[in-house]
Amino acid sequence: MSARLPAPLAPPASSGWTVADSLCAVEQLCFDLIQPRGESAICLPRGPAAAACHHFQAGGRRIRARLALDVACRLGMAASDAVAIAAACELLHNASLIHDDLQDRDPVRRGRDTVWKRFGDDVAICTGDLLLSAAYAAIAGFSQTALLPEMLRLVHLRTAAAVQGQCADMLPRSRYLDDIGAYERIVVAKSGALLSLPIELAMIGSGHRHWNAVARESAEHFSVGYQIVDDLEDWSKDANAAGAPAMNAFLVIAAAENGSTGSTGATAGGIALARQHLSLAARSARRLPLGSGALLAELADALRCQL
Amino acid sequence: MSARLPAPLAPPASSGWTVADSLCAVEQLCFDLIQPRGESAICLPRGPAAAACHHFQAGGRRIRARLALDVACRLGMAASDAVAIAAACELLHNASLIHDDLQDRDPVRRGRDTVWKRFGDDVAICTGDLLLSAAYAAIAGFSQTALLPEMLRLVHLRTAAAVQGQCADMLPRSRYLDDIGAYERIVVAKSGALLSLPIELAMIGSGHRHWNAVARESAEHFSVGYQIVDDLEDWSKDANAAGAPAMNAFLVIAAAENGSTGSTGATAGGIALARQHLSLAARSARRLPLGSGALLAELADALRCQL
Numbered sequence: 001m002s003a004r005l006p007a008p009l010a011p012p013a014s015s016g017w018t019v020a021d022s023l024c025a026v027e028q029l030c031f032d033l034i035q036p037r038g039e040s041a042i043c044l045p046r047g048p049a050a051a052a053c054h055h056f057q058a059g060g061r062r063i064r065a066r067l068a069l070d071v072a073c074r075l076g077m078a079a080s081d082a083v084a085i086a087a088a089c090e091l092l093h094n095a096s097l098i099h100d101d102l103q104d105r106d107p108v109r110r111g112r113d114t115v116w117k118r119f120g121d122d123v124a125i126c127t128g129d130l131l132l133s134a135a136y137a138a139i140a141g142f143s144q145t146a147l148l149p150e151m152l153r154l155v156h157l158r159t160a161a162a163v164q165g166q167c168a169d170m171l172p173r174s175r176y177l178d179d180i181g182a183y184e185r186i187v188v189a190k191s192g193a194l195l196s197l198p199i200e201l202a203m204i205g206s207g208h209r210h211w212n213a214v215a216r217e218s219a220e221h222f223s224v225g226y227q228i229v230d231d232l233e234d235w236s237k238d239a240n241a242a243g244a245p246a247m248n249a250f251l252v253i254a255a256a257e258n259g260s261t262g263s264t265g266a267t268a269g270g271i272a273l274a275r276q277h278l279s280l281a282a283r284s285a286r287r288l289p290l291g292s293g294a295l296l297a298e299l300a301d302a303l304r305c306q307l
Numbered sequence: 308m309s310a311r312l313p314a315p316l317a318p319p320a321s322s323g324w325t326v327a328d329s330l331c332a333v334e335q336l337c338f339d340l341i342q343p344r345g346e347s348a349i350c351l352p353r354g355p356a357a358a359a360c361h362h363f364q365a366g367g368r369r370i371r372a373r374l375a376l377d378v379a380c381r382l383g384m385a386a387s388d389a390v391a392i393a394a395a396c397e398l399l400h401n402a403s404l405i406h407d408d409l410q411d412r413d414p415v416r417r418g419r420d421t422v423w424k425r426f427g428d429d430v431a432i433c434t435g436d437l438l439l440s441a442a443y444a445a446i447a448g449f450s451q452t453a454l455l456p457e458m459l460r461l462v463h464l465r466t467a468a469a470v471q472g473q474c475a476d477m478l479p480r481s482r483y484l485d486d487i488g489a490y491e492r493i494v495v496a497k498s499g500a501l502l503s504l505p506i507e508l509a510m511i512g513s514g515h516r517h518w519n520a521v522a523r524e525s526a527e528h529f530s531v532g533y534q535i536v537d538d539l540e541d542w543s544k545d546a547n548a549a550g551a552p553a554m555n556a557f558l559v560i561a562a563a564e565n566g567s568t569g570s571t572g573a574t575a576g577g578i579a580l581a582r583q584h585l586s587l588a589a590r591s592a593r594r595l596p597l598g599s600g601a602l603l604a605e606l607a608d609a610l611r612c613q614l
Contacts, residue, residue, distance in 0.1 A: 036467045042496050047474045049467075099436065103429045122410045122477050125432060126470045129406065129439060133470075136443040137463035140456040148455045149447040156444035160343045160356075163433045163440075167354045170429050189349050 017079040019069040022086070025079070026065045029087040029141070030056060033134035048127040051119040055098060055127070058110040063299070064089040068198035070295040071288075075206035084141035085205060088155065089198040091138055095131035096162055096194065098124055103170060132159070142205065150204055158193040158200075165190025180273075184224050192216075192223035199288075199296065208289055218284035218293060222300050225277035229303060232270050271307050278304040324386040326376040329393070332386070333372045336394040336448070337363060340441035358426040358434040362405060365417040370606070371396040375505030377602040378595075382513035391448035392512060395462065396505040398445055402438035403469055403501065405431055410477060439466070449512065457511055465500040465507075472497025487580075491531050499523075499530035506595075506603065515596055525591035525600060529607050532584035536610060539577050578614050585611040 034052040044050065065086040072082035100106075101114040102124040108114060116124035139151055168186045196219035200212045282300040285293030341359040351357065372393040379389035407413075408421040409431045415421060423431035446458055475493045503526035507519045589607040592600030 033463065036464050042468070042471045042475050042492055044471060044475055044478075048470050095436075099432050103432060123474055125406050125410060125435075126474045128432075128436065129402075130467055130470050132436060132439050133443075133463050133466040136440075137460055140459035140463075145452040145455055148452055148459075152447035152455075152459075153444055156340070156440050156447075157343050159440040160437055161349075163355050163437050164349045164351060167430055167433045168349050168351055171351075185349055 015073045015076050015079070015082075017073065017082075019066060019073055022069050022073075022079050022083050023062060023065060025083045026062070026069070026086045026090060027056075029083060029138060030091055030134070033087070033091065033137050034130060036134075036137075046119055046123065048123060048130045051098075051115045051123050051127040052094075052130055054112070054118060055094060055109075055115050058112040060094075060110055062090060064093050064195065064198045067195075067295055068202050071199050071202035071292045072205065074290050074292040074294070075202060075208060077202065077206050078143065081142050081144075081205055082202070084138055085151075085201040086198065087141075088135045088138035089194070089201070091131045091135035092155070092159060092197070093194050095128045095135065096166065098131065099128040100166060102128075103166070144205070147204060150209075151201055154200060154204070155197065158197045161189045161193035162191075165193070187224045187227045188220045191227060192220040195219040195223050199293070202292070208292075211288055214284050214287055215293070218281050218288070218296055218300075221277045221281035221284065222296060225274045225281060225300065226303060228270050228274040228277070229307065232267065232274070275304055275307055278307075322380045322383050322386070322389075324380065324389075326373060326380055329376050329380075329386050329390050330369060330372060332390045333369070333376070333393045333397060334363075336390060336445060337398055337441070340394070340398065340444050341437060343441075343444075353426055353430065355430060355433040355437045358405075358422045358430050359401075359437055361419070361425060362401060362416075362422050362434070365419040367401075367417055369397055371400050371502065371505045374502075374602055375509050378506050378509035378599045379512065381597050381599040381601070382509060382515060384509065384513050385450065388449050388451075388512055389509070391445055392458075392505065392508040394448075395442045395445035396501070396508070398438045398442035399462070399466060399504070400501050402435045402442065403473065405438065406435040407473060409435075410473070451512070454511060457516075458508055461507060461511070462504065465504045468496045468500035469498075472500065494531045494534045495527045498534060499527040502526040502530050506600070509599070515599075518595055521591050521594050522600070525588050525595070525603055525607075528584045528588035528591065529603060532581045532588060532607065533610060535577050535581040535584070536614065539574065539581070582611050582614055 031053065034056070035049045068086035068089050069082050072085065097109065098115045101109055102116040102121060105116075106114055107117045112118075114124075115127050119127070136152065136155065139148065139155060142148060142151065165186050165188070169190050196216045199215040199219060200209075203209050203211050203215055278300045282297040282304070285297035285300065287293065338360065341363070342356045375393035375396050376389050379392065404416065405422045408416055409423040409428060412423075413421055414424045419425075421431075422434050426434070443459065443462065446455065446462060449455060449458065472493050472495070476497050503523045506522040506526060507516075510516050510518050510522055585607045589604040589611070592604035592607065594600065
């Protein structure tokens with residue numbers, strides 16, 4: 001499908017602003033939207049706004065914000081518009097992390113207590129809700145209001161996919177991970193949707209929406225490659241801790257790919273499959289117009305080189 | 308403050324459509340947005356989309372949708388625009404119900420299992436997220452895109468208030484309910500914000516945003532009056548079940564109002580306070596332009612007459 005699209009044009013457009021400067025503006029917008037000053041605001045020292053600040057202050061690489069900013073910058077979008085979509089994607093991603101941590105009972109993220117661990121389950125539910133809502137309020141800052149309906153619908157489509165993917169991932173593995181296709185569909189829904197979104201929104205905002213299928217293809221391959229690497233690391237830790245390989249998602253994939261459930265064969269099969277997805281991710285990213293897929297391609301290459 | 312505003316004009320404008328017909332369109336839009344058909348959709352028989360349908364099919368009075376439609380109709384808005392904001396408010400309200408039921412561990416709503424009870428905690432979290440996101444996608448259907456930023460920001464402001472109010476309501480009562488003012492602030496945030504929203508959005512959409520302070524005042528008084536009645540009923544049930552009055556929110560209010568913690572004095576004090584709020588709600592609603600507060604005024608009067 002992507003073979004019919006024209007090759008990327010070079011060099012990238014200059015937008016008169018930098019990704020680094022705009023990242024600070026994204027952080028500021030996120031904090032402002034987490035703590036809206038309404039007439040009926042209640043001050044809760046340990047409520048959702050405080051919990052959201054705790055979560056955000058722990059840092060993170062802000063990959064989704066960087067992707068949105070980088071693509072938007074290369075495609076000539078105004079800085080304020082780029083910041084609006086970058087903040088939306090970052091808020092959405094962090095909303096999903098807070099709810100996922102609660103569901104998975106993960107106690108630590110980025111070296112700090114997770115929200116449910118520090119503030120309790122109820123506050124964690126409310127904090128995720130607050131960030132999800134804030135993401136849409138961030139989109140409201142996009143200046144071309146005629147594009148807002150398309151953007152809002154896309155954000156919902158990707159959010160709905162992520163929510164379904166998260167649920168599928170929590171169901172008993174044996175029901176949904178009996179083949180590599182099922183594994184990939186779950187990862188694409190759970191992670192690919194929200195990774196694709198920053199690029200897709202920047203494409204819509206800059207008049208390049210016809211490239212969204214390629215952007216999505218790239219983000220989806222990247223997310224599957226990344227997830228296999230992540231599962232491989234988890235499996236390696238589990239194996240060291242328990243003295244025997246755990247029956248996790250990675251083993252299923254690797255076995256499917258490799259015809260073997262032994263740990264060496266599984267590792268080799270998993271690595272080969274991850275490399276393949278990351279190569280495809282980089283290749284699709286490099287097809288995007290005006291070099292706008294450069295950051296995603298670099299991320300895919302960097303991860304592949306580590307394997 | 309409201310004394311400075313002009314009196315409502317009569318008679319109500321005719322918009323060429325009826326609230327009853329549009330309610331069906333609202334239901335349909337809600338169902339469509341719960342089950343978006345994206346490229347990366349996963350089919351989960353017991354996932355968030357199925358759970359959301361289970362929840363919606365249980366019915367409910369759709370008060371917020373009716374309020375949005377009634378106000379919009381009287382103010383001459385197009386049916387499709389009215390449906391968009393009505394669906395948004397209804398989806399938002401139901402998102403909050405699903406998460407509240409989980410947090411409060413309520414097993415039954417509208418005669419059916421609640422979502423967490425039927426589908427588990429994880430699916431309940433995801434289902435609330437799905438509906439919250441769908442609410443914003445509904446707003447995307449509003450035709451005057453220049454008004455979308457204002458609407459989106461207002462939806463976030465009211466959602467953030469509701470989320471904070473829900474958290475405040477779950478914290479130990481003694482910390483936040485030591486005076487009637489604190490009780491009212493929590494109710495206004497938790498319930499008033501999402502009850503006010505349908506009217507406020509209809510006001511913005513029809514060029515009457517300068518009436519929003521009055522709309523909010525009315526919805527806030529209504530929500531406090533309603534909550535007192537609800538707490539009174541709960542207290543009455545608790546008292547019958549346990550043989551002694553429970554120390555719940557209602558007793559605190561009633562005691563504060565009445566100087567007595569005895570059950571008869573508390574009931575009388577609570578009823579008097581609820582009547583006062585409901586009268587104020589109806590009075591403010593009747594000040595709204597073109598008779599647009601008629602439904603809220605009727606609801607307030609009907610509830611007051613039951614006391």
